[in-house]
Amino acid sequence: MISNKPILEFQDLHVHFPIHAGVFLRHVGDVKAVDGVSLKVMDGETLGLVGESGCGKTTTGKAVVRLAPPTQGKIVFHPREGNPVDLVSLDRAGMRPYRAEIQMIFQDPYSSLNPRWSVGDIIAEPLTVHEPGLSHAERDDRVAWLLEKVGLTGEQAHRYPHEFSGGQRQRVGIARALATRPRLVIADEPVSALDVSIQAQVINLMQDLQEEFGLSYLFIAHDLSVVEHISHRVAVMYLGNIVEVGPVETINDAPIHPYTRALLSAVPLPDPRPGRPERIRLQGEPPSPLNKPSGCPFRTRCPHAIASCAESIPPLVEVTPGHEVACPVMLDQASRSRG
Amino acid sequence: MTLISSKSWRMLRSNRTALVGLCIVTGLLLGSLLIPLLSSASPDSQDFERFLSPSFQHPFGTDALGRDLFLRTFAGGRISLFVAFVAVGFSLLIGVPMGLIAGYAGGKVESLIMRFVDLMLSFPSILLAIVLVTAFGGASLQSLVLSVGIVGIPQFARQTRGEVLSLREHEYVLSAQALGFGHVRILLRHILPNAIAPLTVLSTLRIGTAVLEAAGLSFLGLGVEVGTAEWGVMIKDAREFMSQSPWLAIFPGLALSMTVLGFNLFGDGLRDVLDPKQVRKG
Numbered sequence: 001m002i003s004n005k006p007i008l009e010f011q012d013l014h015v016h017f018p019i020h021a022g023v024f025l026r027h028v029g030d031v032k033a034v035d036g037v038s039l040k041v042m043d044g045e046t047l048g049l050v051g052e053s054g055c056g057k058t059t060t061g062k063a064v065v066r067l068a069p070p071t072q073g074k075i076v077f078h079p080r081e082g083n084p085v086d087l088v089s090l091d092r093a094g095m096r097p098y099r100a101e102i103q104m105i106f107q108d109p110y111s112s113l114n115p116r117w118s119v120g121d122i123i124a125e126p127l128t129v130h131e132p133g134l135s136h137a138e139r140d141d142r143v144a145w146l147l148e149k150v151g152l153t154g155e156q157a158h159r160y161p162h163e164f165s166g167g168q169r170q171r172v173g174i175a176r177a178l179a180t181r182p183r184l185v186i187a188d189e190p191v192s193a194l195d196v197s198i199q200a201q202v203i204n205l206m207q208d209l210q211e212e213f214g215l216s217y218l219f220i221a222h223d224l225s226v227v228e229h230i231s232h233r234v235a236v237m238y239l240g241n242i243v244e245v246g247p248v249e250t251i252n253d254a255p256i257h258p259y260t261r262a263l264l265s266a267v268p269l270p271d272p273r274p275g276r277p278e279r280i281r282l283q284g285e286p287p288s289p290l291n292k293p294s295g296c297p298f299r300t301r302c303p304h305a306i307a308s309c310a311e312s313i314p315p316l317v318e319v320t321p322g323h324e325v326a327c328p329v330m331l332d333q334a335s336r337s338r339g
Numbered sequence: 340m341t342l343i344s345s346k347s348w349r350m351l352r353s354n355r356t357a358l359v360g361l362c363i364v365t366g367l368l369l370g371s372l373l374i375p376l377l378s379s380a381s382p383d384s385q386d387f388e389r390f391l392s393p394s395f396q397h398p399f400g401t402d403a404l405g406r407d408l409f410l411r412t413f414a415g416g417r418i419s420l421f422v423a424f425v426a427v428g429f430s431l432l433i434g435v436p437m438g439l440i441a442g443y444a445g446g447k448v449e450s451l452i453m454r455f456v457d458l459m460l461s462f463p464s465i466l467l468a469i470v471l472v473t474a475f476g477g478a479s480l481q482s483l484v485l486s487v488g489i490v491g492i493p494q495f496a497r498q499t500r501g502e503v504l505s506l507r508e509h510e511y512v513l514s515a516q517a518l519g520f521g522h523v524r525i526l527l528r529h530i531l532p533n534a535i536a537p538l539t540v541l542s543t544l545r546i547g548t549a550v551l552e553a554a555g556l557s558f559l560g561l562g563v564e565v566g567t568a569e570w571g572v573m574i575k576d577a578r579e580f581m582s583q584s585p586w587l588a589i590f591p592g593l594a595l596s597m598t599v600l601g602f603n604l605f606g607d608g609l610r611d612v613l614d615p616k617q618v619r620k621g
Binding site for chain 1: 446447450509510511513514515516517518519520529532533
């Protein structure tokens, strides 16, 4: 059910956090968490966004719902009705009508539910803003219906979060996200905090819900193995930039960017056959986003880096339809070996 | 959910310190409320012989004006506890919103509020209270309550800010923000309810200190009127007769220290039970 129409477009998005220091809070620099991201999420698809901790993937997701303030660029959302809007240009009040259509699932099911609220109240909370006309009975019905949709029972609405397991709590988080009938769900590492055995259940649930409600997911994860099951396309992020994006099969089988390759070789295999290529080990730590290297952000750890990598941030170039890579060195090699 | 769930109540009962504190506090409260009411004599009536030693009729003896010290000690508890409760209520009323705003707004607003709090904390609290009483027009019950209340503000502002700083990073707060809720609603419905437990602990501990501060001010002649049945005043009046009738100072002094002890023990016990950072998994 993936259409060829986008639901969300990031256009050269920047999120820089200013750093203030000293008694007078002087501006001493910026953390470039997101540094020029352009990306599309198609209507009905799951776009996996992967990268290591601190690469800006969560900030990218948070920028959509204004939990992180974009400093430059556009986030164009295509609402159910009406023309596409740039969410960055809207103020708080202007943003409100679109919030129902864009919801978020959080990483830590232990911190994402207010411990003093019953699960029913937690799920009903979005309705109090977005559908204030609902009667109490209607609201209760909706909560019970949502709980059943995520595999819990309506009677559990009166329980408190501490009475649930991690997986169940994450289901509650999903039910809350679905309460306003969203079309786009930003899932910020929704299974990272769960047991491996529970991860699959929650991912399957998310897939079922996607089919039933025609949802689009921006699925953020730090681990390619989680993303490959649910995603249609995958974008790989490093230090605030997208380095490679493409269909999940292509990224899995024929990655081009050195960082994607390293990331893939780090995925543990259930059956490590002897034929597996040797693991690529990256040297050192990723540089601080406060002090990014010039040019390609990956060049300081890249085994293939050459002098020209320091000149400018390489743009994404389409290799095959839908597969884009931001590495002139590897693209050069590929075209030379082909030609 | 109630503040003290059945599980917390169980933990509280098995915590001996807290239980002792609770007994002392309850005993004092009941005693100072009931004993002056039930007695036929008034704590201010000078009906008895002066300087009687403790006896069956006058368990704490009588003072220089022939008043029953037992009655006066418990009547004094009424004033001390009244001052302490109202003052702490006042500190909460001002300090908590200050902390909420500072912790949530951050940046310049936070700096401004917290520097002001630091400024208040840089004075010894009794000195600050003395200055405040004087500024409020000298000794009276009102200026006593106000001064002790204001002196308590910084602690509440600090504690609240600390709680907000940690709570606002919780994802349920982000979730409420992502839903487009206003700041006031997020603060009052999501953050404040989760900060109530540590604030309860602080209030309890602070009541003990407030009793002490109020008595100290009265002792210095900056609290309630001379001659009132109040611990600080009573101890002050007893100084002249220390060698002759030491019980005049001993009993109000004992009442004072028991009150402070009771609230401290109870507060510490409450912290063990309520403060989520210290609750052991059980």
